[in-house]
Amino acid sequence: MSRTLRTLVLTNKHIFRKNMDDKYFEVLSMQTIVSGTSFPAIKGTQAGNEYYTVMCPLKRLMKVFTLDESILPVEKRAQRVINEDRIPEITNYILDNRYGYVFSALTACIDGKSEFIGIGESKHEQKIGTLLIDEDAEIYITDGQHRNAAILEALKEDPSLANETISIVFFANKTLAERQRIFKDLNLYPVKTDTSLSITYDDKPHAILSKTIIYQSKNLSKLVHMEKSNLGSRSKKLISHSAVNKATKQLVGKIDKDNYQSLIPIASEYWEEVIKNMPAWLLVCRDEVSSKELREEGIHAHSVTFQALGIVGSYLLKNDKNWKQTLIRLKQINWDKSNQADWESRCVVNGGMNNNSQSAKLTANKIKHYLEIPLNEKEQADEEKLQRARNV
Structure with a gap:
C-alpha cells in the first residue's frame, strides 16, 4: 500500500471502499492529502458556497492556527492587527467563569488542499463527515483572533480547559480578496449589547443586587428601563438599569458573592425612601406626568443625580441613625435645570446634562x-475649586 493510501486509511475509515476478495482499495477521494489534520464536521451552504462547521478541542488551537497574519502588510491580509490589551480581559473572563464562560464560533479560511468526506450517500449523510486539511495548507483566522489568543493564555493557567471545545467555521479555497470580503461582511453589522441589558442578563453579584431591588419594587419597576441605557424622548421609563446599578454601587460600596444578598434589603429600603421624597417621581409612577417632561425640565431624571443620591446615601447609612427623617428634606430641593445657582457647572453645562x-x-x-x-475635606476643596471656576 502506498504512503498516501496508508495515511488516508488511518485518517478516515470512510475514504475507501474495500472489495470482497480483500486485495485492493478504491480511493474515493480525488485529492492527494498525504498528511495533515482532520475534524468531525458538518457541511453547509451559504450563497452557493460550501462551508464546514467543526468542534475543535482548545488544546489543538495552537496547532491549527500557526500563521500570524498580523505580520503582513494591510493589503496582504484579511484581518485587523491584534490588540494585545484586549487579551487579558477575555482571558480573565474565561478563568473567572470556568464553568460558565460562553464563546461563539471562530471563523477561518483554508488556503491549500482540503476535502470533506461524508459518512454515506443519503442526503443527510452527505452533510455529516470528516474535514481533511493538508499539512501544507495555511489556515487564517478571519474572525475571533482575540478569543483564540485569550484561550491560549487561559490554557497556560488552567490546563483543565484543554479538552473543552470551540466551534470553528471553515471556508475553503478563498482568495485574499474573498477572505477580506468575509472579514468585512462578518463585521458589517456588529451591535454591541446595551449596557443596561447586559447588566439585566448578568449573574455577577452587583447585577443581581440591582435587578433584584428593581423587580421587587413596584415603583422602581415603573421607573427603570431594564434594556436601554439611552432613553429616547418617547420612553415611558424615567431612568436606566445601568444608572441604578451604578448608583447602587455608590450606595453600598463593595459588592461580592459573600455579601450581595445581605445588601438587598438595605439598598431596597434606601431607594424606596428616596422615591417617597421625590414627588415628581411618584407622579411618573402614577402616570400623571410623563418621563419625557421630567427629563427635559429636571436634573432628577438623569443618571448623574441617581449617582449623587447613591453617594449621599452611602454617608447616611453609615453616619445617620435617623437617615429616613433626613431624606424628607429632598422635597425642599429645586431640581429644575433652570436653577442655575444650584446646578450650573455641577451637572448642567450650558443647559445640557453632564x-x-x-x-x-x-x-x-x-x-x-x-x-x-x-462636607469632608476633599468635598470642601472641590466646592472651593468650583467657586473659583465660576468667578473666572
Whole structure:
C-alpha cells in the first residue's frame, strides 16, 4: 500500500471502499492529502458556497492556527492587527467563569488542499463527515483572533480547559480578496449589547443586587428601563438599569458573592425612601406626568443625580441613625435645570446634562447642603475649586 493510501486509511475509515476478495482499495477521494489534520464536521451552504462547521478541542488551537497574519502588510491580509490589551480581559473572563464562560464560533479560511468526506450517500449523510486539511495548507483566522489568543493564555493557567471545545467555521479555497470580503461582511453589522441589558442578563453579584431591588419594587419597576441605557424622548421609563446599578454601587460600596444578598434589603429600603421624597417621581409612577417632561425640565431624571443620591446615601447609612427623617428634606430641593445657582457647572453645562463622575460628586455636595450633611475635606476643596471656576 502506498504512503498516501496508508495515511488516508488511518485518517478516515470512510475514504475507501474495500472489495470482497480483500486485495485492493478504491480511493474515493480525488485529492492527494498525504498528511495533515482532520475534524468531525458538518457541511453547509451559504450563497452557493460550501462551508464546514467543526468542534475543535482548545488544546489543538495552537496547532491549527500557526500563521500570524498580523505580520503582513494591510493589503496582504484579511484581518485587523491584534490588540494585545484586549487579551487579558477575555482571558480573565474565561478563568473567572470556568464553568460558565460562553464563546461563539471562530471563523477561518483554508488556503491549500482540503476535502470533506461524508459518512454515506443519503442526503443527510452527505452533510455529516470528516474535514481533511493538508499539512501544507495555511489556515487564517478571519474572525475571533482575540478569543483564540485569550484561550491560549487561559490554557497556560488552567490546563483543565484543554479538552473543552470551540466551534470553528471553515471556508475553503478563498482568495485574499474573498477572505477580506468575509472579514468585512462578518463585521458589517456588529451591535454591541446595551449596557443596561447586559447588566439585566448578568449573574455577577452587583447585577443581581440591582435587578433584584428593581423587580421587587413596584415603583422602581415603573421607573427603570431594564434594556436601554439611552432613553429616547418617547420612553415611558424615567431612568436606566445601568444608572441604578451604578448608583447602587455608590450606595453600598463593595459588592461580592459573600455579601450581595445581605445588601438587598438595605439598598431596597434606601431607594424606596428616596422615591417617597421625590414627588415628581411618584407622579411618573402614577402616570400623571410623563418621563419625557421630567427629563427635559429636571436634573432628577438623569443618571448623574441617581449617582449623587447613591453617594449621599452611602454617608447616611453609615453616619445617620435617623437617615429616613433626613431624606424628607429632598422635597425642599429645586431640581429644575433652570436653577442655575444650584446646578450650573455641577451637572448642567450650558443647559445640557453632564454625567461624569465629578459631576455626580459635585451634585452630591449640593444635595448634602440641603440635607444639612457636613462636607469632608476633599468635598470642601472641590466646592472651593468650583467657586473659583465660576468667578473666572
